[in-house]
Amino acid sequence: MSDTPLIIAVIHGTSRELNRSIHAARFVMAELKKHGVGVKFVEPADYIIGRTEDNPEKDPRLLLWQKIAASADAFVIVTPEYNRGYPGELKMLLDALYDEYEKKPVGLIGVSNGGFGGASVVTNILPVLKELGMVIIRETIRISKIQDVFDEEGRLKDEKYIQRFDDFFDELLWFASLLKKRELTDPHETS
Secondary structure, three states: OOOOOOEEEEEEOOOOOOOOHHHHHHHHHHHHHHOOOEEEEEOHHHOOOOOOOOOHHHOHHHHHHHHHHHHOOEEEEEEEOEOOEOOHHHHHHHHOOOHHHOOOEEEEEEEOOOOOOOHHHHHHHHHHHHHOOOEEOOOOEEEOOHHHHEOOOOOEOOOHHHHHHHHHHHHHHHHHHHHHHHHHOOOOOOO
16 A cells, blocks of 8 residues: 555636635645645646647646646635636536546535625536546535635635534545545455
């Protein structure tokens, strides 16, 4: 078995300026680091390729995303809800790869300025993640009225979320550890 720490890719679902979901993404990264986990921050705009690329397989941005996704033991997607769905750049990022996601856990954090906490974005992205072969953890966080949950510096203001995040991290890290161990075990090895 490997003693290397888990690596979690935290995908911030939007690149729009002045978005508040970045506070939740930064909080998630800081908390994962407290758990001794390696964290890779991913913003779709840094990795997605445009439709005008002649040979997207050789695009250095896509190759870097492929390397990050392949090395990740799990993913956390922190995304705002736009018009009851998820941002287009997040879909483009996810669609750029396939094999790199197979049998890896993913946790979802939906964010909204309103009262439903990104419930629609979580519901709408689930079929895509299932099709990509990801293991979706049960604990999902929906952050309603994000402006009341995090301050402008990204500090958590609403303590009712502490237990939710703790449960979320426990489940994500449990699945990531379990699936990483299974991946490292040779199924043809006999005892």
